[in-house]
Each structure stands twice: as structure tokens, then as C-alpha cells.
Amino acid sequence: MTRLWGFGIAAGAFFFLILVWTLKVDQSLGPSNFISGWAVFGVLVALVLFNGRKRLPFLPLASASWWFYFHITGGFLVVFLFWLHTDIIWPNSLYNQALVFMFYSVSITGIIGLFIEKTYPKSLTQSGVEYIYERIPERIAEIRAEAESLIEECTEKTGSDTLAKHYLEQNSLYWFFIRPRFFFNHIFRGRAAKHWIKNQCSLLDRYLNDEELAYSKKIFDLANTKRIMDFHYSMQRVLKGWLLVHVPLSTGLMVLALWHFVVVQVYL
Amino acid sequence: MTDAEVKRILSLPALQILNKEKSSVITRLEKILKIHARVMRYEPNGIVIREGDYGNSAFFVLSGEVGVVLGLPPESLGRRTLHKKNFWQALSQLWSNSKIPEKRDISRYGPEALRQRDDGDSQTTKPIFLQDIPRVFDSKEPVLLKAGDYFGELAALGRTPRSATVFAKTDAELLEIRWQGLRDLMKLVKGWRHEIHQTYRKNALKTHLQATPIFSHLNDQDLQAVADATRFETYGQFDWQGSYKDLQEKDSLEALQEEPIIAREGDFPDGVLMVRVGFARVTFRRGNGRKTLIYLGAGDFYGADETFELLKGKKDVRMKVSIAGLGYVEILRVPAEAIEKHVLPQWEAKNWQIRTIDKGPAKKKRPAKFRRMADYFDRSLADSALLEWGVQERFVNGTQTMLINMDRCVRCDDCVRACAETHDGNPRFIRHGKTFQNWMVANACMHCADPVCMIGCPTGAIHRTVAGGSVVINDDTCIGCQTCANSCPYSNIRMASIRGDDGQLVLDKQNHNPILKATKCDLCSDQITGPACAYACPHDALKRVDFNQVILD
Numbered sequence: 159m160t161r162l163w164g165f166g167i168a169a170g171a172f173f174f175l176i177l178v179w180t181l182k183v184d185q186s187l188g189p190s191n192f193i194s195g196w197a198v199f200g201v202l203v204a205l206v207l208f209n210g211r212k213r214l215p216f217l218p219l220a221s222a223s224w225w226f227y228f229h230i231t232g233g234f235l236v237v238f239l240f241w242l243h244t245d246i247i248w249p250n251s252l253y254n255q256a257l258v259f260m261f262y263s264v265s266i267t268g269i270i271g272l273f274i275e276k277t278y279p280k281s282l283t284q285s286g287v288e289y290i291y292e293r294i295p296e297r298i299a300e301i302r303a304e305a306e307s308l309i310e311e312c313t314e315k316t317g318s319d320t321l322a323k324h325y326l327e328q329n330s331l332y333w334f335f336i337r338p339r340f341f342f343n344h345i346f347r348g349r350a351a352k353h354w355i356k357n358q359c360s361l362l363d364r365y366l367n368d369e370e371l372a373y374s375k376k377i378f379d380l381a382n383t384k385r386i387m388d389f390h391y392s393m394q395r396v397l398k399g400w401l402l403v404h405v406p407l408s409t410g411l412m413v414l415a416l417w418h419f420v421v422v423q424v425y426l
Numbered sequence: 427m428t429d430a431e432v433k434r435i436l437s438l439p440a441l442q443i444l445n446k447e448k449s450s451v452i453t454r455l456e457k458i459l460k461i462h463a464r465v466m467r468y469e470p471n472g473i474v475i476r477e478g479d480y481g482n483s484a485f486f487v488l489s490g491e492v493g494v495v496l497g498l499p500p501e502s503l504g505r506r507t508l509h510k511k512n513f514w515q516a517l518s519q520l521w522s523n524s525k526i527p528e529k530r531d532i533s534r535y536g537p538e539a540l541r542q543r544d545d546g547d548s549q550t551t552k553p554i555f556l557q558d559i560p561r562v563f564d565s566k567e568p569v570l571l572k573a574g575d576y577f578g579e580l581a582a583l584g585r586t587p588r589s590a591t592v593f594a595k596t597d598a599e600l601l602e603i604r605w606q607g608l609r610d611l612m613k614l615v616k617g618w619r620h621e622i623h624q625t626y627r628k629n630a631l632k633t634h635l636q637a638t639p640i641f642s643h644l645n646d647q648d649l650q651a652v653a654d655a656t657r658f659e660t661y662g663q664f665d666w667q668g669s670y671k672d673l674q675e676k677d678s679l680e681a682l683q684e685e686p687i688i689a690r691e692g693d694f695p696d697g698v699l700m701v702r703v704g705f706a707r708v709t710f711r712r713g714n715g716r717k718t719l720i721y722l723g724a725g726d727f728y729g730a731d732e733t734f735e736l737l738k739g740k741k742d743v744r745m746k747v748s749i750a751g752l753g754y755v756e757i758l759r760v761p762a763e764a765i766e767k768h769v770l771p772q773w774e775a776k777n778w779q780i781r782t783i784d785k786g787p788a789k790k791k792r793p794a795k796f797r798r799m800a801d802y803f804d805r806s807l808a809d810s811a812l813l814e815w816g817v818q819e820r821f822v823n824g825t826q827t828m829l830i831n832m833d834r835c836v837r838c839d840d841c842v843r844a845c846a847e848t849h850d851g852n853p854r855f856i857r858h859g860k861t862f863q864n865w866m867v868a869n870a871c872m873h874c875a876d877p878v879c880m881i882g883c884p885t886g887a888i889h890r891t892v893a894g895g896s897v898v899i900n901d902d903t904c905i906g907c908q909t910c911a912n913s914c915p916y917s918n919i920r921m922a923s924i925r926g927d928d929g930q931l932v933l934d935k936q937n938h939n940p941i942l943k944a945t946k947c948d949l950c951s952d953q954i955t956g957p958a959c960a961y962a963c964p965h966d967a968l969k970r971v972d973f974n975q976v977i978l979d
Contacts, residue, residue: 215844215962216516218955222840226964275836275965283832283864290858291837397836 161224165231172197173238180242192422194243199419201236205229206412209405233268257418260411267404274400278393281347285386291394294338294387301387302335305380312373320365321374324358331358331377335384344392351385427464432456435465435601438488442574444615454614462607468492468594475578476503477591478889480880482605482664484579490598493568494577494590503591504886504903508893508951516954523851526929528922530943534902570595579622580630583608584756585664585703585876587890605664627653634758638700640730641760641769648768655764659757661686662704666753667878670820670915681818682709682716685750688757693745695732697761701725704755704876707817710747710803718814719747719802721822723875723974734773737766752820753876815862816973820915824872826896826949826970828855828959833864834967844962845947848955852922854947855959868968870959871918871947873897879910879919888944896949906942919946 176197180190208229211219219225240261249258282288289297309322325331333339334354343350359378366374427435435441436456444455465488468474474492475481500507511519571577571592581588582605603611612619631653635641641652662685663669673681689699691710699706701722708728709716722728728749736743816822839857846853855870873896880888880897887904890897899910911919923940924932932941947957949970955961957970 212840212962214517214520215840215958216511216519216848216953216955217513221960222962222964223966279835279837279967280833280864282837288832288858288861288866394837398838 161227162231165227169231169235173235173242176239177242191243194239195419195422198236198239198243199415201232201239202412202415205232205236206408209408230272233265237265253414253418257411257414260407260414264404264407264411267400267407271400271404274396278397282390282393285389287386287390289387289390289394291391291398294391294394297387298335298338298384301380301384305331305335305377308373308376308380312370316367316369316373318367318370321362321370321377324362325377331381334358334381338388338391340385340388341392341395344389345396351388352382355381355385427460429456429460431465432459432463435459435463435488439574441486441488441601444611444618451614455611458607458610458614459601459603462604462610464602466600466602468598468600470594470596472594473503473886474592474594474600475588475590476886476889477588478503479588479883479886480581480585480877481578481588482582482585482881483602484576484582484605484608485592486576486601486603487571487573488599488601489573491595492571492577492592492598492600493595494571494592495566495568496590498566498591500889500892504900505889506900506902508891508898510954511952513954519847519850523847525851526925528852528924528943528945529850529927529929530901530924530932532924532926532932536902568593568595579608580626583612583622584626584630585754609660609664623658626658627656631656631758634700634702634725637725638727640698640727640773643772644769648772651768652760652764655761657759657761659688659759660755661688661706661751661757662754664754665878667913667915670753674819679715682707682750685752688749688751688755689729689745689747691745691748695729695736695743695745695762697759697765698727698729698733699749700727700758700760702756702758705752705817705820705822706755706757707750707752708747709750716748717807717810718817719810720813721752721817721974722749723822733762733765734770736762737770752817752822812862812865812976815865816976819860819867821867821872821973823874823876824867825875825972826871826873826957827973828859828868828870828872828947829969829971829973829976830857830866830868831864831967831969832861832866834965835866835963836965836967838964840962840964841959841968844958848950848953848958849948852945854945855918869916869918871897871914871949872916873947873949879914881913882909883907884909891951894949894951896951897946898948898951899944899946901943904943906944908942908944910944919944921945 176194180193183190183193208225211222211225215222244258249255306325309325313319313322340348340351340354355378358381359374362374363371433456436444436452436459466474466485468490474485477496477498577592578588580586612622632649635644635649635653635656641649644652673684676684685707688706689695701724703724706722708719708722710719711717728747729745732743732745821827837857842853842855842857845855855868857868859866859868861867877890877897880890883889884907885903885905887900887902888897888910889900906921908921911921921942922945924943926932933939934941950957960968960970
């Protein structure tokens with residue numbers, strides 16, 4: 159927290175410096191946009207370096223957490239510098255519109271990413287179990303196999319195929335066990351999956367005798383385990399995936415910004 | 427050993443300290459030797475034990491001569507000297523890391539390191555030889571031990587590193603006795619027990635006492651008197667790692683009840699207890715269970731307050747806590763009478779402010795409010811929960827435990843990638859492990875205070891670095907015997923099948939099985955950044971910690 163305050167104060171001071179400088183240049187009818195433009199471009203380049211730092215963990219280039227805090231404060235700083243530079247929310251020319259669109263896209267995905275990174279881990283911890291993302295499909299397959307063998311055993315021992323038929327019905331248990339489900343509901347921390355399992359259970363109960371109910375209970379216990387696994391899958395996918403939007407957009411922004419920089423330097 | 431061999435050995439003049447006992451004792455002695463001893467034969471220059479190794483056996487010289495040397499260079503003992511990479515060497519990892527997993531330059535290995543080791547009797551395995559013996563003799567003057575001498579008993583019984591290297595000077599026959607055998611021998615042969623205790627008192631106990639804050643101010647005479655009065659006690663199983671996994675399956679109350687009691691709450695205090703080796707749990711009654719107050723590690727002590735109150739005439743002084751052994755623990759008990767006679771006058775003269783628990787000068791940074799006993803008693807159940815878990819799981823053994831705050835961890839695996847980048851493309855830990863609340867102890871080497879993995883390594887490949895003390899493996903001398911991996915109670919050492927330049931598995935020429943090497947976290951000992959995992963974590967979620975500090979701070 160101390161570090162974040164330190165970066166925040168430094169960012170504020172930097173912005174204030176640029177603001178005063180541009181105002182002074184404005185008063186003398188000079189090109190103040192050059193100053194704010196240089197500041198925006200410089201901060202953007204510094205922000206992009208975070209990704210480079212991640213690829214060089216063996217070099218003493220300050221810890222990744224230092225860079226992370228720098229990236230957050232620098233990210234918010236550049237938004238204010240950008241507004242100072244552009245003076246308007248939405249420009250007229252197509253190129254500038256593309257540039258602004260990319261800038262806002264990067265900023266918004268960054269803020270969403272920050273929100274995700276600060277809130278999702280706690281939700282995952284509160285689920286009470288921990289799953290390695292890459293191993294979840296394998297674990298789901300194991301659970302499915304276990305559920306299906308229970309259903310086969312139930313059919314063989316009770317002579318009733320009620321549970322087996324229900325399992326195979328459209329949008330029923332087979333649908334649920336075949337792959338991760340309720341992705342969007344999970345990422346917004348909804349309760350649809352829990353409700354769906356409870357509903358499936360109550361639908362079936364009245365058609366089962368005591369022996370079948372014992373098997374049904376085991377299967378729904380497995381369904382609940384799989385629900386938590388789905389939750390992990392969805393949340394971890396978002397945690398890993400948001401960067402796949404943010405980073406390519408950042409690359410696009412840097413290309414457009416570089417071209418803008420070159421054009422301005424050459425023609426103005 | 428066979429009966430005939432036991433009889434032959436006991437008839438040797440070299441074992442006169444043992445064989446002069448009564449016939450009833452000899453019969454029991456034979457049984458002990460048959461179960462716990464073996465005869466080892468060494469050719470000249472063969473290494474018997476290495477300085478810094480952890481071993482669980484002692485040796486009697488039966489015939490021939492062995493040399494004892496101190497301070498040999500690590501290379502001559504099959505270890506490597508770690509050099510930190512410079513900036514450019516570190517940067518070159520960017521393009522020089524191999525795309526082939528566990529690729530090795532096999533030209534640098536000796537024949538032993540490329541051979542699958544037999545699991546049979548070690549008498550038949552080829553011993554490791556001291557390298558460059560003339561240079562060793564030139565630079566060091568070995569002390570020679572002859573038939574009848576014995577060595578290695580203090581390190582074996584005390585679970586401490588070997589203090590010297592011993593090698594065969596001539597063809598030598600040695601009797602190797604496991605620690606269990608030594609323990610039984612000490613019970614059986616009083617003369618020998620006395621001799622071992624005297625050696626310890628003379629060589630190590632005074633130093634240990636002097637390093638303990640409550641005795642550090644004593645003059646030499648009083649210190650010697652306290653040392654003479656000190657009693658040695660051992661609790662628990664020496665090979666505790668063997669039963670560790672069974673222990674994990676038991677509930678915490680059951681496991682607690684199985685811990686050997688060193689001192690019991692409510693009993694009359696009879697002096698100060700000092701932990702010499704291992705760990706002890708300090709608990710007090712809460713409801714129908716026992717709450718862990720703190721744990722004691724090597725160098726910690728307990729009971730000064732109670733003893734002080736008792737000696738000052740306070741009535742009805744009782745032990746406020748129970749102390750139980752965790753795994754294997756060795757205790758030094760300084761009786762109240764010795765304290766009254768030699769220590770109390772000085773405590774009073776200096777108006778000594780006793781702390782019942784004082785972790786010594788190295789840990790003074792802890793906030794003051796946590797340094798008094800009352801604070802430990804007052805901690806809430808929630809505050810103590812992590813301590814209970816850490817003690818139960820024996821994570822307190824770790825000095826560099828990988829502790830991940832899962833409330834912060836975004837599961838990005840930057841730590842794993844950084845580990846791979848700094849180890850030629852091969853990560854040396856798994857970001858998964860036991861969890862408690864929002865904490866996870868990942869499967870990474872904890873660089874334990876009691877490194878059971880180091881016991882029994884036949885080539886000394888696994889060792890502590892001189893600088894830093896982290897536990898590392900020398901890949902060049904590892905013979906893939908899996909002793910360390912099987913011993914690690916936390917399953918943090920993995921055996922890797924190595925590959926050559928062509929990406930193919932390297933196979934033993936005789937049996938065509940893949941050659942294995944033990945791999946584990948080396949704390950990035952050769953990297954300029956320190957542990958890459960912690961350095962690469964953007965959210966400060968992953969830290970390498972001494973569990974003791976985390977749960978007490």
C-alpha cells in the first residue's frame with residue numbers, strides 16, 4: 159500500500175508538472191500539444207515495458223510487483239495526460255477516431271482486468287478448493303466417468319433405468335457433465351448452476367425408490383463437485399484470458415501512436 | 427550381518443569397548459549389531475563421510491587407517507561451487523535455454539552419474555573416491571584414526587551435519603552402525619554411553635549454552651558446571667519422515683495425542699528445557715482440546731520464568747503449558763538445582779528480565795508485543811489457526827517455504843514461467859499444494875531446518891551451500907538413486923529422466939533404463955535476482971518465508 163501511495167503521488171506530481179508546463183506554453187501561444195503528446199507517448203512506452211520485463215525474470219530490473227504498481231498508476235496517469243493532450247472526448251478524423259478508440263479500449267480493458275485481478279482470486283479461495291486450470295478438463299472427464307459408472311451400477315442392481323434415462327435426456331445431466339457449463343453465470347458469480355442442479359434433483363426424486371435415491375444422491379454430489387470445478391474453470395479462464403484482449407489492443411495502440419508521433423514530427 | 431560375522435567382529439580387539447561386557451550383554455549386543463550394523467570395506471582414498479553431510483550412522487574402525495580432514499574444497503567432495511551469473515550470463519538465458527525438457531550435456535558426467543544404481547547391499551557398490559588426493563595431503567594434515575577408534579556418532583545421534591571429511595588412508599574395514607543401533611548400544615553399554623556424553627559435553631554443549639541468552643552471561647566455571655549438570659533426552663522417531671504421511675491422515679486431535687510429552691501442564695517445573703535438535707510444540711488446555719501456543723526449534727528454550735519463580739520462593743508454581751515433541755526432538759534439560767547454584771545469583775545481580783520464550787538475537791525484529799508469553803496466550807483462535815496448521819503439517823521445518831496468498835494470486839503462473847526461464851526451461855516446483863484458508867504452501871523445496879533429504883545421499887550430491895545454507899543438488903554427481911526424493915516428507919524432490927542433445931532419453935548402457943536425476947528448487951542460488959518465483963510475482967502473492975516468522979509476526 160505504501161508503494162501504491164508512492165507511485166500515486168509521483169504520478170500526480172508528474173501530471174501537475176505537465177499541466178503547468180502546457181499552460182505556460184499556451185499562454186505564450188506555443189505548441190503545448192507537443193509537450194502533452196510527448197508525455198503521453200513516453201508513459202505509454204513505459205507501460206508497454208512491463209510486458210518485456212515479464213520475459214526477463216532473470217535480470218535485476220526491479221521486481222514484477224514494482225512494475226505492476228507502476229503499470230497501474232501509469233495507466234491512470236496516461237488517461238489524464240491523454241485528455242490534456244486531446245482536449246476533446248471524440249475527434250473528427252477517421253485516423254484519430256481509430257487512435258482514440260484503441261486508447262479507450264486499452265484503458266477500459268485494463269481497468270476491467272484490474273477489477274478482475276483484485277476480486278476473482280478471493281472468490282476462488284472462498285470456493286474452498288483449488289484446481290489447476292490445465293487439469294480441470296481431465297478432472298471433469300474423471301467425474302463424468304464416475305457418474306456414468308454409478309448410473310450403470312444403479313441400473314444393474316435396481317433393474318430400473320429411470321436414472322439412466324434422465325441422465326441421457328436433452329439438457330440434462332449428460333449435457334452438464336460433458337464439459338464446463340454456466341460460463342457467463344459463473345464469471346458474474348451467479349447461482350444458476352447451483353439452482354440447476356437442485357432443480358434436476360427435485361425433478362427426479364419422486365420417480366426413484368430408496369435404493370435409487372442413494373445413487374441419485376451420489377451423482378448429485380458429483381454434480382456439485384463439478385459445479386465448483388466449472389466455477390474455477392470460468393473464473394481462471396477470465397483471469398488468464400483478459401490479457402489476450404488487453405495486450406493485442408495495446409500493441410495496436412502503440413502502432414497507431416507511433417505513426418501519429420512520426421507524422422506529427424515530420425509535418426508539424 | 428550373519429551370526430558368524432557378528433561373532434568375528436565382536437572378537438576383534440578393535441571393539442574392546444563393547445566386547446568386554448558380560449555375556450548377557452554380549453548376547454543382546456550381537457542382536458543389535460545383526461540388525462543395525464554392516465561391515466564396509468574401503469580402498470585407499472575412498473570417502474567414508476563428507477563434511478557438511480547429514481548421516482544417520484557412526485563408524486568403528488576395525489582394521490586399516492582412515493584420515494580425518496577439515497575444510498576440503500567442495501569440488502573434491504563431489505559438490506559444486508555456486509557462482510552467481512553476471513548480467514550478461516543472466517541475459518544469455520533468453521536465447522540459450524533449451525527447448526528440450528531436462529536436456530543435459532552428458533559429456534560432463536562421470537561414469538557413476540550415468541549408471542543406474544543397484545538397490546542391493548551397499549558393500550558391493552562402488553565407493554566414491556576423494557579427488558586429487560596428493561593436493562589434499564599437501565594442503566591439509568589429516569588426523570589418522572586406527573583400529574578401535576570410532577567417529578560420526580555425534581552427528582548421527584544429534585542429527586547435525588558431519589563436522590569433518592573422513593576417507594580411507596589404507597585398505598580399511600569399518601563397522602557402520604545405524605543411529606537406532608547406536609541408541610540401543612548407549613542404553614546397553616554404560617561405559618560407551620558415558621564416553622559419548624563426555625565427548626558431547628566437552629566439544630559442543632558449552633558452545634550451545636553460551637549461545638542461549640539466559641546462559642550467555644555465565645563465566646567459564648559456572649558454564650562448565652551447568653554443562654556437567656545438563657541432562658540429554660530424546661523424544662519421537664528419528665526417521666519421522668517415514669510416518670509423516672500416515673500422520674496426515676489422522677485428525678489433529680489424534681495426531682496431537684500421539685506426540686511424545688516432554689513436559690506436562692500442571693506439573694512441577696524442574697528446570698529449563700532447551701531444544702537441541704528438531705521441533706517441539708507448546709500447548710495449553712482450552713476447552714476440551716489443546717491450543718498451540720508456539721513451537722520451539724533448535725536453540726529455543728522454555729521454563730526460565732517458572733524456574734525463576736520457583737527459586738524465588740513463589741508457592742504452587744506449576745508448568746503453564748505442555749511441551750510435546752514434533753517428529754524427532756532432542757532436549758537438553760538444565761535442572762533447577764544447577765540454575766539455583768550457578769545461574770540465579772547472576773540473574774539477580776543483573777536484575778535479569780527473563781523471557782520465557784526468546785528466539786534469540788537473530789529474530790529480534792518481531793514486534794515487541796508478540797515477545798511476551800501473555801501475548802501468545804491471548805491470541806484468538808483465528809489468529810492461532812495458521813500456526814496450528816503449520817505445526818500440524820510440519821511446515822515449521824521450512825526456512826524458505828513457498829507461501830502463496832491465494833486471495834492475491836491471479837493464477838497467472840508467471841512464477842512457474844520465471845522458474846523455468848532460470849532453470850534451462852524446466853520449472854522446479856508445482857504451483858499447487860496444501861491449502862489453509864487463503865494460504866497455500868506450494869510443492870517447492872522448503873530448504874528445511876532438519877533436511878531429512880540429505881540423510882543417506884551416497885555421493886553427497888545433495889548438500890547445503892556454504893553461502894546461504896540452501897539445500898542444492900549437484901547434477902554432475904547425482905546418481906539418481908532416489909534416496910532424497912523418497913526421504914522428503916513433503917514430496918518436493920522429483921526424479922527427472924534426462925535427455926541428450928538429440929532430445930532422446932539417456933539410457934543406462936547395461937539395462938537400458940532411463941537415467942534419472944533428482945531435481946528440486948535451488949532457490950535460484952546462481953541467479954542475480956534471488957528466487958525468480960517471488961521476484962516475478964506481480965501481486966506480491968508468493969513469498970519465500972521462514973514459517974516461524976510468518977505465524978508469529
